[in-house]
Structures are given as C-alpha cells and as structure tokens.
Amino acid sequence: MIWMNYLIMCLVFGTTFLAIKVGIDAGAPPFFSAGLRFLLAGSIILLYMVVRRKARLSLLLRKEMLLTGAGLTFGVFATLYWAEQYLSSGIAAILSATAPLMILLLQTVISRQRLSLSSLVGCLTGTAGVVLLLLPGIAFTFSRFWVLGCAAVLLGQVFYSTGTVYSRRVVQRFQDTSPIALNAAQMIYGGGLLLILSLFTEKIQIETMLAPNAIWSLLYLIIAGSMTGHTIFYWLIAKTNPVFPSTWLYISPLIALCLGTVLYDEPISVLSVVGGIIIIIGIIVINMDSLRTFVFKGKHAGKEINKQVTE
Numbered sequence: 001m002i003w004m005n006y007l008i009m010c011l012v013f014g015t016t017f018l019a020i021k022v023g024i025d026a027g028a029p030p031f032f033s034a035g036l037r038f039l040l041a042g043s044i045i046l047l048y049m050v051v052r053r054k055a056r057l058s059l060l061l062r063k064e065m066l067l068t069g070a071g072l073t074f075g076v077f078a079t080l081y082w083a084e085q086y087l088s089s090g091i092a093a094i095l096s097a098t099a100p101l102m103i104l105l106l107q108t109v110i111s112r113q114r115l116s117l118s119s120l121v122g123c124l125t126g127t128a129g130v131v132l133l134l135l136p137g138i139a140f141t142f143s144r145f146w147v148l149g150c151a152a153v154l155l156g157q158v159f160y161s162t163g164t165v166y167s168r169r170v171v172q173r174f175q176d177t178s179p180i181a182l183n184a185a186q187m188i189y190g191g192g193l194l195l196i197l198s199l200f201t202e203k204i205q206i207e208t209m210l211a212p213n214a215i216w217s218l219l220y221l222i223i224a225g226s227m228t229g230h231t232i233f234y235w236l237i238a239k240t241n242p243v244f245p246s247t248w249l250y251i252s253p254l255i256a257l258c259l260g261t262v263l264y265d266e267p268i269s270v271l272s273v274v275g276g277i278i279i280i281i282g283i284i285v286i287n288m289d290s291l292r293t294f295v296f297k298g299k300h301a302g303k304e305i306n307k308q309v310t311e
Helices: 002-025 030-051 057-061 063-083 089-096 099-111 117-140 144-173 179-201 212-239 248-264 270-286 288-310
Strands: none
Touching: 002 030, 002 063, 002 089, 002 212, 002 248, 030 057, 030 063, 030 179, 030 212, 057 179, 063 089, 063 144, 063 179, 089 144, 089 248, 089 270, 099 117, 099 144, 099 270, 117 270, 144 179, 179 212, 248 270, 270 288
C-alpha cells in the first residue's frame, strides 16, 4: 500500500501542473480558479474531519492557520498560476522543484550554521541547472513575461520554504490535531486570500469559467490534486517519515515535463531538459544524508519483518 500510494501521489502531482495550464488556457482567471480550488478542497476535507470528530471548526480561529495558508498556499499558487500564463507546465514544474534548495538555504540562515560539503555542492549544482533551464528563453527567444514567469515561480518557492519552516513549528504546537486537518485549514485561508486578490485584480466572466476545459481542470485539481494528492502525502508521512514522501519532487517534475510535451505539444529545448535533470540531481545531492538514513532504516525494518515471519 505504501508504494502504491507513493506512485499515485507522484503521478497526481506530476499532472497538476498540466491541469493548471489547461484551465488557464481555457480562459479561467488564475487567481480566482486557484482560490476556488483550495477553498473548496480545504472546506470539504475539514468538514469531513469535523464530522469524524478528528478536528474542530475552532481551528479556523487560530492565527497560525492564516500565516501558514499565506505561505504554503497563497504565496506559492498565486505566483504559479500567474506564471503558467506564460510558461509551459513542464518548466513551471522543474522550477518548483527548487523548493528543497530554498528550504535548506533558509534553515542555514536561521540556524547560522555552515553548509555541509554535500549541501554546498547540491546548491551549486541546482543553481547551474536553473541557469541552463532559463538560458533558452533569455538568449534565444527572449520574452519579458517568460522571464518574469520564471522569476514568479522561484519567488513562490521562497514563500513555500518560509511556510514549510513555519508549519513545522505549527505541527509541533498542535500535536493533538491531525496534520490533514491542519493542512485543510491552511488551504481554506490560502484560498480565501487568493479570492480576495482576484477581487481586486481580475474580471470574472462566468462563460469562461463554464468552458469544458476550465471545469474539468478545476474539478481535477480539487479532487485529485488538493484532496487526494495531499491526503496521500500526509498519510505517507504518518506511515513512513518526512523524507520519503518528499522525494516526489525528484520524480513529478520530469513526469510533468514529459506530459506537457507529449499531450499538450509544449515546446521544450535540449538545454531546458538538461537543466531540469541537473536541478533534480542537485536536490538529490542536498538530501543525500537523509536519503541514506531512510534507505538504511528501510532495510533494517525489512530484515526485522523477515526475521519475525521466519520465527
């Protein structure tokens, strides 16, 4: 079940970038569709948890949920949805994979500790990958909005890293509350902030939101992306550890890159592919110590299970 759910999660997260692109190309306003997605998904999950008596609605009265939602949902997806007006879904996915690098740098600044050699090599490798990925758009087919879109996705990962570091403290503070309920509450606040932003920046046209591609994109992102994908992610954390589920960042961007090219005829250059692979390598190098620990524990647990079965 663990490996089956892990595979499903990687496939779901790998397809969400293309689903966002399809909805935006259909004319759906980026901030409004993002806000509607997370507000509905968060509300459904939280109400379900309340009915099952695994959470309380009073959770929404805590300022921690607002702050987490501002970082993990509002800041990340406001930039991502806006950027996908000008970027392919594959490029957006690869740039989003820089999140672990951002988290590492932020934690290093906060703790005032020096980077280990492997972390430093990983950061330099990831940075080189970003440069290679951006090079075709800057040097050969320069587009101001293309470059701004790339910068927006990277800015979103700064929000994500800040929200992630802060959310770890929140989870420790709310140890008696399910992480799934905490995630639902922050999605509600993040979705609400996105709708407020849409109110002041976008003109909503009902006919564009009712376009078939816009409707299917929204439904898929609510059910598969926000409800299924994130629920599996937190389930895997509970069943394994925080390191293993996070390795979707090594797989899903490449899935998104391939799907965008094959199913949506998104243009891709050789340099961008090489840059994307180098970014993934950099992220793996950064997390090498954690991955080794996970593999060692997994082998040890497997031996213990085999021993018990034999006995």
